[in-house]
Amino acid sequence: MTKQGETGQKPLRKGMLEKRQAILKGARAVFGREGYTRASIDAIAAEAGVSSRTLYNHFGDKEGLFRAVLLDSSVAVTTAQQELLARHFHKFRDPETDLYDMALEWIGGIETHPEHFALVRQIIPEASRLPVDVLEEWRRVGPKATQQALKEHLLAAGRAGLLAIDEENADRATRHLALFTGGAVSAESAQGALPLAPEEFERLVREGVELFLQLYGKSSGE
Amino acid sequence: MTKQGETGQKPLRKGMLEKRQAILKGARAVFGREGYTRASIDAIAAEAGVSSRTLYNHFGDKEGLFRAVLLDSSVAVTTAQQELLARHFHKFRDPETDLYDMALEWIGGIETHPEHFALVRQIIPEASRLPVDVLEEWRRVGPKATQQALKEHLLAAGRAGLLAIDEENADRATRHLALFTGGAVSAESAQGALPLAPEEFERLVREGVELFLQLYGKSSGE
DNA sequence: TAGCTATTACAACGGTCATTGTAATTTTCG
DNA sequence: CGAAAATTACAATGACCGTTGTAATAGCTA
Numbered sequence: 001m002t003k004q005g006e007t008g009q010k011p012l013r014k015g016m017l018e019k020r021q022a023i024l025k026g027a028r029a030v031f032g033r034e035g036y037t038r039a040s041i042d043a044i045a046a047e048a049g050v051s052s053r054t055l056y057n058h059f060g061d062k063e064g065l066f067r068a069v070l071l072d073s074s075v076a077v078t079t080a081q082q083e084l085l086a087r088h089f090h091k092f093r094d095p096e097t098d099l100y101d102m103a104l105e106w107i108g109g110i111e112t113h114p115e116h117f118a119l120v121r122q123i124i125p126e127a128s129r130l131p132v133d134v135l136e137e138w139r140r141v142g143p144k145a146t147q148q149a150l151k152e153h154l155l156a157a158g159r160a161g162l163l164a165i166d167e168e169n170a171d172r173a174t175r176h177l178a179l180f181t182g183g184a185v186s187a188e189s190a191q192g193a194l195p196l197a198p199e200e201f202e203r204l205v206r207e208g209v210e211l212f213l214q215l216y217g218k219s220s221g222e
Numbered sequence: 223m224t225k226q227g228e229t230g231q232k233p234l235r236k237g238m239l240e241k242r243q244a245i246l247k248g249a250r251a252v253f254g255r256e257g258y259t260r261a262s263i264d265a266i267a268a269e270a271g272v273s274s275r276t277l278y279n280h281f282g283d284k285e286g287l288f289r290a291v292l293l294d295s296s297v298a299v300t301t302a303q304q305e306l307l308a309r310h311f312h313k314f315r316d317p318e319t320d321l322y323d324m325a326l327e328w329i330g331g332i333e334t335h336p337e338h339f340a341l342v343r344q345i346i347p348e349a350s351r352l353p354v355d356v357l358e359e360w361r362r363v364g365p366k367a368t369q370q371a372l373k374e375h376l377l378a379a380g381r382a383g384l385l386a387i388d389e390e391n392a393d394r395a396t397r398h399l400a401l402f403t404g405g406a407v408s409a410e411s412a413q414g415a416l417p418l419a420p421e422e423f424e425r426l427v428r429e430g431v432e433l434f435l436q437l438y439g440k441s442s443g444e
Numbered sequence: 445t446a447g448c449t450a451t452t453a454c455a456a457c458g459g460t461c462a463t464t465g466t467a468a469t470t471t472t473c474g
Numbered sequence: 475c476g477a478a479a480a481t482t483a484c485a486a487t488g489a490c491c492g493t494t495g496t497a498a499t500a501g502c503t504a
Binding site: 235236237262263264274275278283284 | 490491492493494495501502503
Binding site: 235237238241272273274275276279 | 449450451452453
């Protein structure tokens with residue numbers, strides 16, 4: 001138990017890092033597809049093209065692997081989402097269209113990173129069995145981090161006079177934008193479990209952005 | 223497979239019905255707590271105070287039991303929710319307070335029927351492995367039925383001149399009320415997986431109702 | 445009370461799975 | 475190249491679990 005792996009501090013040898021990432025990739029796929037309990041170590045090892053013994057040498061046990069996969073995947077997706085937000089808000093001029101384009105790609109992340117969100121869907125019912133620190137760190141590096149980035153971009157847009165947002169209402173505005181777009185999509189698709197027609201998806205996001213601008217737009221807001 | 227059980231058409235003998243309901247109750251608890259895969263037949267039988275063989279005689283196999291439990295529980299909760307809506311809208315006079323009271327108890331159903339919603343949380347990641355007809359029937363007798371009842375009450379309130387709701391916008395208004403209150407609570411509590419402080423719960427519901435009235439209230443709406 | 449039926453206790457089968465040990469083999473690095 | 479480390483194949487262990495059969499028992503109904 002105290003040998004190595006766990007949090008993976010110092011994989012020095014060359015191939016180790018590749019093996020490790022292959023395992024993480026395979027585990028993300030299988031855990032997301034099958035769920036924690038159904039996912040067998042052998043299936044993950046096969047998906048990663050690795051012996052199951054190597055997997056144990058890297059991550060200790062099944063729970064350690066799940067922990068590593070969840071956090072690794074969360075960091076990756078959060079990074080991608082933050083880059084996406086930065087890219088869209090960089091050229092933020094017209095709230096009407098720019099906010100819609102941004103939200104479309106942001107919420108579309110559910111389909112851009114299907115394995116990650118399948119993985120996240122698995123932890124919801126498993127929450128009471130998962131160590132609290134894992135849950136907390138997931139929220140911190142995942143949803144919370146993305147939300148924080150969004151909040152800062154919205155604040156910047158507010159300072160630029162493009163939205164009716166200031167330090168006072170920024171938190172609520174951020175929650176509202178997420179709720180009106182992502183929350184609406186999530187509710188309609190049973191938390192992403194059921195497929196949603198693209199037109200329906202776009203309609204929900206569009207209506208959500210319209211509602212958001214109705215509250216925080218410069219024309220009718222304030 | 224063709225012997226009996228399955229959909230349970232004719233349990234005539236006296237004690238059988240009690241056994242059946244004891245099994246459904248125990249299965250709801252264990253399935254909700256452990257999830258489909260982890261939940262063992264023996265654990266369910268023990269929780270129900272019944273031999274595992276009796277369980278098989280009633281429901282055929284594990285999947286048949288899960289199917290029966292999910293639909294039975296959904297019908298029960300939907301009935302309770304519809305009664306709740308009828309009771310509140312019966313004495314619907316002042317949108318400000320009446321709508322808040324209603325939403326508080328409605329969304330509070332997550333805590334009033336914890337086993338049911340734990341069960342529902344389990345089917346989300348399991349969706350792709352569940353027969354489509356089970357999923358469809360669940361949505362029909364569950365969320366869809368409640369949503370339909372709410373829509374009719376909102377329409378009635380609109381006809382009574384208490385809300386700015388008519389046949390044109392009733393569907394959207396219904397979705398909005400659910401999203402602003404239940405969706406907000408759901409998002410904040412990670413789909414109900416993480417506990418939410420009562421004050422936070424009430425605050426979210428209150429803000430949700432306020433926002434709803436901002437859009438569909440008679441004073442500032444229209 | 446007699447007979448039918450549901451229920452039970454018990455055992456067993458076949459399967460899956462997490463985990464570990466070991467020895468051989470491959471890979472990496474000095 | 476040669477040593478050290480990582481990886482592999484292989485097997486085994488111990489546990490859990492869904493499901494079924496069976497014979498005994500308890501409960502209901504007529």
